[in-house]
Amino acid sequence: MRPNIIPQAARLLNASNAARFSFIERDKVIETPNFTLIQNRLAELEAHHRVIRPPNLAIVGESGIGKTHALTDFADHRPPRRSAEGRLKVRVLHVQYPPLPDNRWLAGSMASKLGYQLALPRGEMAVFELLVDLLEDASTRLIIVEELNQLAEWPRSEVREFHGIIRWLSNESKVPMVLSGTEEVLDLIDGDVQLRRRFERLILSPWKLDEAFAGFVSGYLQTIPLRNETVIDRSFIERLHEAAEGITDTTVKVLQNAAKHAILDGAEKIEARHIQKDATQPPPSTGKRQVARRTKRRRLR
Structure with missing residues (x-):
């Protein structure tokens, strides 16, 4: 069990991608x-x-x-x-x-x-x-x-x-x-x-690029079930702040999408390449097969 994530997230480290994605998408209370x-x-x-x-x-x-x-x-x-x-x-x-x-x-x-x-x-x-x-x-x-x-x-x-x-x-x-x-x-x-x-x-003002923003990011990452620890350095915080424009909800969505990419490509930690500047892009999926609907054929008369 990783010591730097919350117990609920740690219990999902070996769960399916679908289960981890579901947990990542949940609302979480971070006291900003x-x-x-x-x-x-x-x-x-x-x-x-x-x-x-x-x-x-x-x-x-x-x-x-x-x-x-x-x-x-x-x-x-x-x-x-x-x-x-x-x-x-x-x-x-x-x-x-x-x-x-x-x-x-x-x-x-x-x-x-x-x-x-x-x-x-x-x-x-x-x-x-x-x-x-x-x-x-x-x-x-x-x-x-x-x-x-x-x-x-x-x-x-x-x-x-x-x-x-x-x-x-x-x-x-x-x-x-x-x-x-x-x-x-x-x-x-x-x-x-x-x-x-x-x-x-x-x-209320958007986040500034400072230690408070870095602290929020660190706290939120503790709720994400990734097997490896994300390195939160200056370049990581700068890229994330630029992508989210200091808006809390956008920051969360960018981190959620980045975490999903990190799970899918096996990195198991968020790297700079996972942070997409356009948060409106569709989030990655688990790749589960979709069941096609069957249509009834009309009988020929």
């Missing part, structure tokens, strides 16, 4: 600086006292920088539970903003995750009044809304409605809110004077 920064701030908001103007947070960064990974992990560690009376308790409500211009969709998604199974009221105001009641019943302490940047393409009237909904919901529920997305989120929040004053900014 951005991951820790986000989770620490979320924990502070979750523990905040209920006040008339609760603190709110906007998390902004490029796609793939690690926002969703940190937010999802935080919510997953606080799953909904049933009280002794059978009521659903949702301490952290985690939803995504709808892909189409429809604020009722957001309300419906939130209500559904709070355990509401009936049709929503017809009136817009009644919908959000119901939502406040559901948040109270569920003892919700934090609301997380992702992919807010999709609003940037919505009609101006819908954006104004969004501003009003967020202000009202924050005031009435007294629950801290976290809005997450790409840089368009700041433009959306800054479009309303009150929201601009209420939302703290947490702006």
Whole structure:
């Protein structure tokens, strides 16, 4: 057993290529600086006292920088539970903003995750009044809304409605809110004077070519079932950083693809030649035979 990889990976060193590929592709929690920064701030908001103007947070960064990974992990560690009376308790409500211009969709998604199974009221105001009641019943302490940047393409009237909904919901529920997305989120929040004053900014930057990035790479390689140890020198880190442009998700995909190539060619360690600069290329496969579908022949009459 190699001492520099985690036990789950070590147990797969002699497994089939398919089994190792499957493990390589799984999500893995690596506590990056951005991951820790986000989770620490979320924990502070979750523990905040209920006040008339609760603190709110906007998390902004490029796609793939690690926002969703940190937010999802935080919510997953606080799953909904049933009280002794059978009521659903949702301490952290985690939803995504709808892909189409429809604020009722957001309300419906939130209500559904709070355990509401009936049709929503017809009136817009009644919908959000119901939502406040559901948040109270569920003892919700934090609301997380992702992919807010999709609003940037919505009609101006819908954006104004969004501003009003967020202000009202924050005031009435007294629950801290976290809005997450790409840089368009700041433009959306800054479009309303009150929201601009209420939302703290947490702006995430891509990895720099430094020791922190090398540490992340080293930590991630410990989760990959390769029989030989990868040499992490300056040229390796420079090539990887250039290929992934400092984006966490892209770095992970580049390493996953490189590890698969290293398994297939027998190197069993990632070398510079395995690192492909274009992470959009199809990943290598195990070469398993595909079963062709049989088609029924028509009978001649």
